[in-house]
Amino acid sequence: MDSVLALLLNGLNSSALILMAALGMVIICGLMGVINLAHGELIMVGAYTAYCATQLLGLNFAAAMALAFAAAALAGILMEVLVVRRLAGRPAETMLATFGISVLLQQLVNIIFGAQSQYVAIPIKGNFSIGKVVVPYYNIFTVCFVAAVMAGTVLLMKKTKFGRRVRAITQNRDMAECLGIDSARVDTVTFAFGSGLAGLAGALAAPVKSVSPFMGGPYLVNSFMTSVVGGIASFFGTAVGSLMVGESTALLGGVSNDVTANILVFLMIIAVIRFKPEGLFAKERR
Numbered sequence: 001m002d003s004v005l006a007l008l009l010n011g012l013n014s015s016a017l018i019l020m021a022a023l024g025m026v027i028i029c030g031l032m033g034v035i036n037l038a039h040g041e042l043i044m045v046g047a048y049t050a051y052c053a054t055q056l057l058g059l060n061f062a063a064a065m066a067l068a069f070a071a072a073a074l075a076g077i078l079m080e081v082l083v084v085r086r087l088a089g090r091p092a093e094t095m096l097a098t099f100g101i102s103v104l105l106q107q108l109v110n111i112i113f114g115a116q117s118q119y120v121a122i123p124i125k126g127n128f129s130i131g132k133v134v135v136p137y138y139n140i141f142t143v144c145f146v147a148a149v150m151a152g153t154v155l156l157m158k159k160t161k162f163g164r165r166v167r168a169i170t171q172n173r174d175m176a177e178c179l180g181i182d183s184a185r186v187d188t189v190t191f192a193f194g195s196g197l198a199g200l201a202g203a204l205a206a207p208v209k210s211v212s213p214f215m216g217g218p219y220l221v222n223s224f225m226t227s228v229v230g231g232i233a234s235f236f237g238t239a240v241g242s243l244m245v246g247e248s249t250a251l252l253g254g255v256s257n258d259v260t261a262n263i264l265v266f267l268m269i270i271a272v273i274r275f276k277p278e279g280l281f282a283k284e285r286r
Contacts, residue, residue, distance in 0.1 A: 015246025030233035040216025046202025072199020237281030
């Protein structure tokens with residue numbers, strides 16, 4: 001039972017990190033309809049920003065997270081203004097362009113920092129025990145922080161004027177523009193916010209994962225999987241999807257190994273998509 005509890009708690013922490021990474025994907029892909037293949041590299045930008053802020057500049061972790069959000073948001077603004085906006089309505093070209101940006105960011109960081117992995121000190125040290133299971137305080141902070149960000153994002157998109165504008169543009173862009181909404185500006189802010197959330201995910205992952213130029217790939221895959229399983233535009237579905245992926249990978253990895261666990265999780269997701277191609281909690285459209 002102690003082993004099962006340890007796996008469940010580790011899976012909960014992994015689920016929180018996956019959810020943090022997938023939130024930006026839901027906003028950019030689900031609400032804006034842009035498939036951003038550089039999403040993993042935005043997470044990597046956030047992780048390296050946290051590394052520079054804490055290890056090189058000596059700032060605390062709270063400042064590092066704020067800087068990671070700002071750096072990834074700035075990268076998102078440049079990406080949206082210079083590339084995504086010019087390819088509006090052409091999804092294939094957008095995917096190809098964002099893939100090129102991902103390779104460019106990987107090689108740029110590789111040139112600046114090198115291919116070796118970097119590490120960020122855990123900001124909240126210590127742990128407590130549940131029976132024989134040891135739970136780090138940082139894991140608790142991660143889960144609580146991601147839950148707070150999730151709640152704040154949902155409130156922003158559901159209860160604020162900005163969120164109503166985003167949903168109006170999502171449902172009918174032409175009509176929203178006729179009503180005086182500056183769709184280009186809303187797109188830029190939305191893309192920046194989704195990119196900032198990706199950078200925040202990188203900052204949270206930096207103390208528990210190695211920071212490297214190629215760390216974004218697994219997070220991109222997990223973000224897509226959780227978004228597709230839960231429903232590409234559903235925040236609740238994404239939360240459920242991240243919990244399914246994180247806990248399943250942790251439990252199956254404890255029983256067998258990580259490779260087998262990933263294969264089984266992929267098969268589970270394929271089965272879900274086979275019977276629910278729009279996701280478990282897809283929104284109905286008229």
